[in-house]
Amino acid sequence: MVIGALVPDAVMFINPFYRMPWNYGDAHSFLGVWLINIPLGMVLWLCWEFVIAPGYRTCAPKWLALRLPDHRPTTLKKVAWAIPSVLVGICTHLLWDSFTHAGYPLTSPGGPLDHTIGKLSLFRVLQHGSSVLGLGGVLLWILLLLRYPKRRSASSHWRLWPWLLPVITGVMAPVYLIMQQNFAHPKVLKLALLNIVTGSVSGVLVCAFFCALLLLGIKGARRVLRR
Template sequence: MPFTFSHPAVILPLTRSRYLSATGLIAGSIIPDFEYFIRLESVSNHSHTIAGIFYFDLPLAVLVSLLFHVLVKKPLIDNLPYFFRVRFQGMRNFDFPSYLGRYWFNFIVAVLLGTASHILWDDLTHAHTVSVNNIDWLQQTLRFGEIDKPIYKYLLHGSTIAGLAVVLFYIALMRKEVIVIGRPSAAYWMIVTGISSAIFWLRVLEGYPARLQMYAVSNIMVTIVSAFLFGVLTTSTLYSIFKRPQET
């Protein structure tokens, strides 16, 4: 799969629209991969299907968006490296629950657009999809030195790198906030690292089903991202509950 956080590259231009929720677009563009992260293995039975967009992806996008804005956002932004911190500072106090209550329709449309972009991207870069099965040139192989792969594989890896570059470029262009409260906490990242490491090793030591052994690298990557996300969620929740913020 393309790296999950490359997917927003496709919908970033739409975040400038006042009729669409930027949170909804970004959440929708990454949410299909969250079935992998919940399972802690490279398996998706629901999130990458047309029906699953409505019964799995949409409800999960609402939940993830609320968790991010209510519990994760402030502690995470306050502890990001300077480059990211000054650029995300402007959204720190955004009242997303109130926005969602007033503009729920805009949010839903944005999630659906983001999710559709994710599934279409995957459809062009994965084996056994509708597009790859029906577009002959995607199945043709190209050889570069010792590497001999079908075109859709090159599209997979190339679009992943390009997408991540676009996302980072877009972040670099974001307006910087001059005022930043406090300093990043080493304790925050120590807790994240401890929780993430524990989850990662518990999952790896448990082992993966035999049917997934051919996806060993993918499983490890999914587990790393999953463990990190759970670590950030848990740590940020603890900070939100027990640590008084310097500014609300």
């Protein structure tokens, strides 16, 4: 569901580096749900399920490894459940957009959510407020999840570089993206800042993916050499 809730906006995170063949409007259309969002959501879920999660589980520091949930093998049933879960996440994203983005009946001029609070429209307050609450909820969930150890021992081997490289990417990506933006026109300033933020996030995730892929490759190579 989490991945599904993100994929309609995926084009915003990818476009700073690579221009996708579809745009924001396509991803938020009815056909886009089936032709873009669900396939992309499943690809991202598979990347998480088979690469990022198992890769970083092998290099987690001991205190974290002891607190991670038990790994559940990927089965056909799990894959089958992933598809409707992604779809539900997509639908919640699109539904909430109708309350928090311009161009919908509730947010159009004269609509019930077009009233202003200070200098912001009510739907903008809902948009930014829900983002803050959602981020706080995620952080609280992580804190509760990792509060107590779930096992007495863990098979992970702490490595610094898989954690350090994404951090370095998160620092360097904004520098690169700032150099690519045009700040001369005030009208595109917000778009430029958005590109910097979304591009930095996607840069970190892509770096983490390749780090995890390399970790799994190293682990597999060691198994082969031991035979």
